[in-house]
Each structure stands twice: as C-alpha cells, then as structure tokens.
Amino acid sequence: MTQAQQLREAILAAPLETSNFGETPQPGTLYLPLSHLKALRLDAHVVVGGRGVGKSFWTAALQSEPLRRLLGLAASELKGIEVQAGFTIAENIDSYPNADVFDAFLAQKGDPYDLWRAVILRWIARQAGKAIPCDSWPNTVAWLKSNPEDVARLMQHPRDWKGLILFDALDRTSADWRRMDSIVQGLLRTVLWLKAYPGLYAKVFLRDDQAERTVFNFTDASKLTATKAELRWARHDLHGLLWQRLINAPDTHGEILRDICHSTPQENVWHVAPEMKSESDQQRKAFETLAGPWMGRDKRRGVPYTWSVSHLSDGRGQTSPRSFLAAIRQAAEDSLERYPTHEYALHYESIKRGIQKASEIRVQEMAEDYPWVPKALSVLSGMNVPMDFDTVQQKWEDAFPNARNINPTHLPAQHSDRSWDGVREDLQRLGLLETKKDGRIDMPDLYRVGFGLGRKGGVKPRT
Numbered sequence: 001m002t003q004a005q006q007l008r009e010a011i012l013a014a015p016l017e018t019s020n021f022g023e024t025p026q027p028g029t030l031y032l033p034l035s036h037l038k039a040l041r042l043d044a045h046v047v048v049g050g051r052g053v054g055k056s057f058w059t060a061a062l063q064s065e066p067l068r069r070l071l072g073l074a075a076s077e078l079k080g081i082e083v084q085a086g087f088t089i090a091e092n093i094d095s096y097p098n099a100d101v102f103d104a105f106l107a108q109k110g111d112p113y114d115l116w117r118a119v120i121l122r123w124i125a126r127q128a129g130k131a132i133p134c135d136s137w138p139n140t141v142a143w144l145k146s147n148p149e150d151v152a153r154l155m156q157h158p159r160d161w162k163g164l165i166l167f168d169a170l171d172r173t174s175a176d177w178r179r180m181d182s183i184v185q186g187l188l189r190t191v192l193w194l195k196a197y198p199g200l201y202a203k204v205f206l207r208d209d210q211a212e213r214t215v216f217n218f219t220d221a222s223k224l225t226a227t228k229a230e231l232r233w234a235r236h237d238l239h240g241l242l243w244q245r246l247i248n249a250p251d252t253h254g255e256i257l258r259d260i261c262h263s264t265p266q267e268n269v270w271h272v273a274p275e276m277k278s279e280s281d282q283q284r285k286a287f288e289t290l291a292g293p294w295m296g297r298d299k300r301r302g303v304p305y306t307w308s309v310s311h312l313s314d315g316r317g318q319t320s321p322r323s324f325l326a327a328i329r330q331a332a333e334d335s336l337e338r339y340p341t342h343e344y345a346l347h348y349e350s351i352k353r354g355i356q357k358a359s360e361i362r363v364q365e366m367a368e369d370y371p372w373v374p375k376a377l378s379v380l381s382g383m384n385v386p387m388d389f390d391t392v393q394q395k396w397e398d399a400f401p402n403a404r405n406i407n408p409t410h411l412p413a414q415h416s417d418r419s420w421d422g423v424r425e426d427l428q429r430l431g432l433l434e435t436k437k438d439g440r441i442d443m444p445d446l447y448r449v450g451f452g453l454g455r456k457g458g459v460k461p462r463t
Contacts, residue, residue: 006256010252024063024067044227068083087169105138122134124157130154165203290346291308308327312446355445377427
C-alpha cells in the first residue's frame with residue numbers, strides 16, 4: 001500500500017463529524033482557537049455564531065468536567081465550577097421546558113421572562129436542597145410570582161459553589177420567529193437578572209440572525225452586548241482543527257498522520273503543536289502532503305490549502321468547520337472511489353466534489369432553519385452569477401406574485417413586508433447573497449453549487 005493510500009484510509013478513520021446532538025464530544029476532537037477563548041469566559045454572557053461553528057459543541061463540552069480540565073490554563077476560571085444546561089438540543093423536561101410547553105405558556109399570555117426565571121430557580125433549589133413546586137412548569141412560575149420574598153431568599157442563600165448555566169439551540173423553542181424572538185428576549189432579561197447574584201453565570205448561544213433582530217430591545221441590554229463574543233474561524237484555525245481530528249484517528253491511522261503533523265500527548269489525547277495552529281509553513285506543507293501543491297496540473301488552478309477554505313465561505317467571508325471537515329471527508333471518499341492510485345491522498349477533482357457535498361449539506365441546513373430560503377433560490381437554478389438584481393426580481397415575481405407568498409405555510413422572509421428589496425436584504429444578512437460594487441448580485445460557492453447556479457470557471461453544481 002502506498003503512502004497516499006495509507007493517508008487516505010487514515011483520513012477516513014478520523015473523527016471528522018462535527019454535528020452535535022447533545023452527546024459529550026470525544027476528547028480528541030477538542031480544539032480551542034484563540035478567538036474562541038473569550039466565548040468561554042464566564043463574563044461572556046452572549047455567544048454568537050452561525051450554523052456549524054461550534055455553539056452546540058461548546059455547550060456539550062462545557063458540561064463535561066474532564067473536557068473542561070483538558071482546556072487547561074486556557075480556561076482556568078472554569079475549574080471547579082458547577083455547569084447546568086438551561087436549554088439544549090437534548091430534551092430534559094425536568095430541567096427546562098420544551099417547545100410545546102413554551103407554546104402552551106405563551107398561549108395563556110405568559111411572560112417568557114418568568115418561565116426562564118423558573119428554570120433558574122429549579123436549578124438553584126436542587127443545588128441548595130430546597131423544595132419548590134416542580135410538578136409542572138406553570139406551577140413553578142405561579143410559585144415564583146406568588147412568593148417573591150421566598151424567591152429572593154432562595155437566590156440569596158449562601159453558596160459555597162460557583163455555577164454556570166448554558167442555553168443553546170433556542171430556535172427549537174418555537175417555529176415562529178416572532179415568538180422565538182420574544183422567548184429569546186425573555187431569556188436575555190433573565191440573564192441580566194441573574195447577574196445580580198455573585199457566583200452565578202449564564203451563557204446564551206445565539207445564531208447570527210437571532211442576535212441581529214430585536215431581542216436586545218430592552219432596558220440595560222447594553223450590559224449584555226458589551227460582553228458579547230463571536231465564534232469565528234480563520235483559515236489557520238480550520239486547518240488546526242482538521243489536524244487535531246486527524247492525529248487522533250484510531251490505532252496506526254493516527255500514527256501515520258502524526259508523522260506529518262507535530263503533536264504532543266496529554267491524558268491519552270494528542271494535541272497539535274503550536275506551529276500547526278497558525279498559518280505557518282509547517283501547516284501549509286502538512287496539507288500539501290495530503291492534497292498536493294495545485295488544484296490541477298499546474299499553479300494556474302490555485303493551491304489546495306487556500307482553495308479548499310475560500311470556496312466554502314459564505315457571503316460574509318465565514319467558513320464553518322462543519323462545512324470544511326465534511327468537504328475533506330467527502331474528498332477522501334471520492335479519491336478512494338475514483339482515483340485509488342493517485343499520488344496524493346486527496347485528488348484535486350475530489351476536493352471539488354467535496355465542496356459540492358458540503359454545499360448540499362449547507363443548503364439542507366438552511367432549509368431546516370429558514371424554509372422560505374430554498375423556495376426563493378430554487379427558482380434561480382440554472383442561471384449564472386453574477387447577475388443584475390432586476391433579473392432576480394423578475395424571476396421571483398414570475399414565481400411569486402407577492403413577496404410574502406414565498407412560503408405561505410410558514411413565516412416568510414423577515415422583511416418581506418418591504419417586498420423584494422426586503423427579501424434580498426434578508427438573504428444578504430444570512431450570507432447567501434452578496435452585492436458587488438457594480439450592483440450585480442453574486443452568490444458564494446457554498447450556496448451557489450447546492451442551489452444549482454453556475455459561474456464561469458467555478459465549481460460546477462451537481463446534476
């Protein structure tokens with residue numbers, strides 16, 4: 001077996017899956033970009049990031065004491081802290097309400113602020129060994145509102161511990177974005193309320209679009225926005241994460257990859273060396289060992305190290321680790337199937353197909369979050385970008401006589417009341433469209449490929 005074949009099998013054996021459904025991450029997948037360090041600090045109450053950037057990963061990791069220990073000195077203030085989930089992708093009806101509870105509660109004109117405070121009170125009561133009504137969420141809320149002095153005494157009860165409560169996947173609180181905004185705003189008001197009690201901290205993970213709406217429109221919200229942290233991934237961080245996953249592949253697969261990537265062991269886990277966490281010659285040469293120097297037969301086609309990341313960025317220039325790792329895994333699978341004797345583990349044509357696969361995944365995710373988006377963009381399939389907005393608008397008008405009819409069974413685009421300019425604004429805010437300096441509309445490859453649009457000289461959509 002050649003080195004390229006060994007490396008290809010090692011890549012396929014590595015833990016490159018990034019989706020998290022509430023399970024504790026494997027220690028070998030833990031990678032902390034310096035830019036994420038602020039997000040893990042106790043005083044960062046609001047953490048913002050798009051799909052696939054690590055919100056659910058960090059929510060799950062922070063609940064694990066062994067993983068918090070692995071973070072070491074980088075996040076030393078997390079040592080010895082009690083961590084609780086206040087809302088996550090995994091249902092836990094005794095600890096926090098689910099969407100049905102929120103729906104029923106709001107139907108009775110309840111204030112989400114009270115329901116979120118009930119979540120906090122159940123947590124504090126359990127830690128303090130105090131009994132409060134917990135048979136249903138409405139009863140906990142009723143006790144909270146009827147016994148303000150008891151609530152104050154419970155919250156002020158002396159504690160010999162510090163606590164952090166985490167809130168993630170808040171889009172699952174409601175399918176109606178107006179209602180979800182109300183729920184999120186109530187939560188943020190609750191976080192502000194909690195700040196009055198020393199030793200108790202909250203961390204709310206929000207999608208970019210959630211943080212850009214009206215959820216911060218309340219008194220003293222600036223005290224939260226001042227601590228806001230963002231989960232962003234630079235190119236060198238994505239490559240550092242890739243190698244962190246690769247060197248922890250099982251058995252001999254990990255050994256083969258550690259021969260390429262400098263690493264050090266800690267508690268049965270391998271960690272990439274510092275020079276592999278920055279855009280260094282070592283990092284570039286390591287990826288060249290996997291994918292070769294060019295995206296074709298010569299340098300005119302680009303360099304795999306930069307090409308693989310840049311073609312996965314959205315309209316805001318952001319590339320998610322989920323998209324990047326999915327593209328690399330698909331490239332390895334495609335190379336095994338189509339180019340088994342290629343001199344490198346990843347064939348450049350397979351990297352392009354990896355981009356196609358990552359684009360399809362991203363489009364599926366966008367359809368889950370915003371059902372109106374695929375309806376709006378599917379009518380543009382077969383067209384080439386960049387193109388005039390007038391052309392786009394005509395396509396939309398032919399398919400949907402009214403902008404608010406894009407998705408009649410769910411809420412349409414947030415600003416569809418401003419007609420097609422509002423729809424374009426929402427698509428740009430989500431990173432699906434870009435407006436070039438000459439006014440034409442463009443679409444990043446991450447979405448263009450999945451929605452079936454073309455570009456001269458670009459990655460071809462799948463047929």
